[in-house]
Amino acid sequence: MNDNEIKAKLQHSAEEGFKALFNEYWSYCYTIVFNVLRGCGSQSDIEDCTSDVLCDTAMNYNSMHEGSLKAYIGTSAKRRAIDVKRSISSHTSKNIPLEDDISSSLPSADNVEADTENAELSEILLARISSLGEPDASIIIHKFFYEHNSSETAKILGMNPITVRSRLRRALKKLKTLLADLDIEM
């Protein structure tokens, strides 16, 4: 379903529209929120924040707007997640380091080079992971990005945990060969 269809549904019926919006973008929104809140918020915090962003989009997004719904969700997910992170940190009396707090909005001049290098490296890495094909790429992403174990990954991908483990082993072997020219360890 494309953005225009979702917008049309949102205009017609809030519930139908929300359902369409949710089916299309919940995973996208969840990932962005997860990336900000990992190590700080609980699973429940991540879920709450994701639902907040999606509700907010469904209720407040101007359907007449020409812009991309995905971009809107992406930006609002990131901002909302940063707010939640701040709130959690203030609740738990754990201070976010200043550089961490502002890193999302103000790139440090000193780290521009490192950041760019890292971004490039991560893009190359992702491209090579993707080249493994499915479901190997998904298994690798779930292991290293989402930090899911074999059973969790199996549940998400609808596979057997044993199959996931064996595929992961083979995928890692392949990936090792693919990453031989990069300075990356498994």
Added chain:
Amino acid sequence: MKKNISDILRSSGDKTIEKIADSYTAADKKTAQRIYSKSLEKMNISADDSEVFTAEQVKHSPVWRPALIVAACIFVICGAVFGLLKMKAPSPKPFVDEPVIVATATTVTNTETVTAENADTTETTAVNAEKTDDTGTRKVDTATTRATAKQSDNVKTTVPANTNTTKAATGMRTTKTTAKTTTAKPATASKTSGTTAYKSMTLAEIEEWESKHWACVMTRERAILEGKISADSPRVTLAQVKQFIAESSNFDEIYRKIRTVQPYYDVNGGSGVNLIEYWVGGSRNDIVMVCPESMNIKHITCSDGDIYGDTARYYELYSEKQVTKIPDNPVKSKYAGELTVNDVLKLAKKGQDLRITDFREFCYSADSFKTSGNMRFIITDRDEWYLVAEKSGNSDILAICNVADNTGNHSIDIIRTNYNDVLKSINDWSLSEGIMAAHTAGTITLDDVVRLHNEKGEYLDPADFSPYLYRTFISDNSDIMKFRVINGDNYKVSKENVVYLTLIPGYGRPLITAILHNANMSLTTDILNTIDPNGDYKTEFDLVMALDCEKPWFLE
């Protein structure tokens, strides 16, 4: 420096994250369903917002408003008329339904005194005003409030007889109103006792309680008193706390949920740390105590309200594992100070001239230096070694100054023993400690040990043992090499002792020594050095092997 895949992916730029978000499903269907339900819940809440409701009201109000106004006016007028009629009509019965009369006052004609007896101790006071026929008044019952009774306490009121008719009428009205209030009161009271039966404390009571309980503040009661919360605002229950613990992943989350249910905890006690009490049972006999600093939650019950008393029982509900910091020196308190083996040898050189004051510089602090009793010093560059010094009588001379090795259970008096002997002992102990701590470099059969000994004699070289080294062992020719000795075809190793062969590399010749020994070095046999340097080449090993009457300790 090599980077890890996880680190790279976690610190990726927005573009990569978006690609991941776009291409891979983030979580399972259950999670998605959960998020969807939460979202719907939130959407439903927002659907009930006043905006829609207000719009409907505005839409309908112009039509209904005049009719409603007219209806309200008619209702008020009817009510007023009915009320007036009722007031004028003679009362069929005096109001005597409510037996709440606990004190009486009597009105007497002419100049009689009306006295409210025990007014200050009663809930309500009913005044039974009785009048005789000749004065034209009638019997009425009135009820006055406690406040009125208080005011009338000890006040003499003179009521003229000829004004009583009017007074009675007024009294009648008062009676009706009061009757309603009086009948309503028990119903309210019973309802209240049915729900909470809670009575909030006064400031004096709070202060009295706090003065009795050291370093405790009754936060909830104070909040009730200040009107921040109502007296019947909900308290967190033990079941809720247990549920929060079960469904939360860390202390902060649990504590946040508890605070959501009960923002004002009952008591904040503790000194140095916050010991926050939630009176889950409504009293201090059954509480949940939260300590944010140590990140633990306990359930405490007692029978006398003293949670630190003998009747208190503690049950730990939650405790967060914290990284245990190893203290810099856990045994500092036991020891007066610390020194090194070199310091010990320097002190040993002084021999009999050693004084208690020589140890002052090794003490942790001025307080650690004691001129009476003994002082223990840690020898920092050895395991479990220490030095004990004790002054003799009133002089500075030392009565005791021993170096002890707890690992090997050795001890030596450094004042009365010759310096060279002290040095030799310390070297021996150090060597034993080094050998015991060394990792096994390889395995060798007892047959090979005997063969190499016979073939090479005093020219035994570490290189001769290279075939027996583990592949992973890397030697720089200065390390101790410890081999595990195993059974050979001819010679079998003792089953009682684990046997090792240790080679100590040396200078001038390939090895200083090569000894067979057991695990704790209590049994040793030198296979390299001769017993008598001027005699035939005979080692300790040759000797024990030659003994016919006694089996060597390392042989089966």
